Amino acid sequence: MEEIDLKELFEFFMSKIGLLIVITVCVCLLGSIYGLFLQTPMYSSYTTVVLSSETTITQTDVTLNKNLVNTYAEIVKSRRVLDQVIDELLLDSSYEQMVGKISVSTVNNTEIIKITVNDKNPNKAKNIANSTANYFTKEIVELYDMNNVNVLDEAIISEKPYNINIIKQLVLYFAIGFILGIGILFIIYYFDRTIKSIEQVEQKIKLPILGGVQDNSRGGK
Secondary structure, eight states: OOOOOHHHHHHHHHHHHHHHHHHHHHHHHHHHIIIIIIOOOOOOEEEEEOOOOOOOOOOHHHHHHHHHHHHHHHHHHHHHHHHHHHHHHTOOOOOHHHHHHEEEEETTTEEEEEEEEEEESSHHHHHHHHHHHHHHHHHHHHHHHHOOOEEEOOOOOOEEEEEEEHHHHHHHHHHEEEEHHHHHHHHHHTTOOOOSHHHHHHHOOSSSSOOOOOOTTTTOO
8 A cells, every 4th residue: 555645635635625615514504404404393292191100109109110111102192092092183003103202211210211202393292292192091091900100291292303413413524524524525535546755656666866957837938
């Protein structure tokens, strides 16, 4: 592999700084256009349910509830629950599409379950989250014959899309454009076989140059 002269490489990059700026700006512009006009805004709403009891809670109850969290998470996304949500809200979504919109997690390793719904319609995201939580609590009563799950916070409409942040995206596009520009310039430099200086000739033939010919193509005599 041919050795790369770092000084020569740096000088080449400096001579092509205009091209680097153009590439970076173009990527930023294209990314901004995509974010502002083409990217589909997605909204996120969530509701929380707490594992509790109407009677005094013992340490055994707390431990049991924590062990059931993963089971409850699967019940939230079951057909038994989501099919009822689809019917109630008259959604034209399949069960598979609904599962893709819903995520279930615990809050800071507590007995609180967070049901999050993502959708391009903020009102629909809120309604799906609340309906899912309601049907989930009803199914727990039937499946386990106990009232130990209650809605803690109902979902509200999200005013801003979670997947669009122009400032953060612009920083990302700038980094991508800069790295892409550096890569393109390096490829141009690496595959450029033209001789640009006496030093390059000496380096290639491994012999000293005794003399040179003056370039008079720019008006010299």
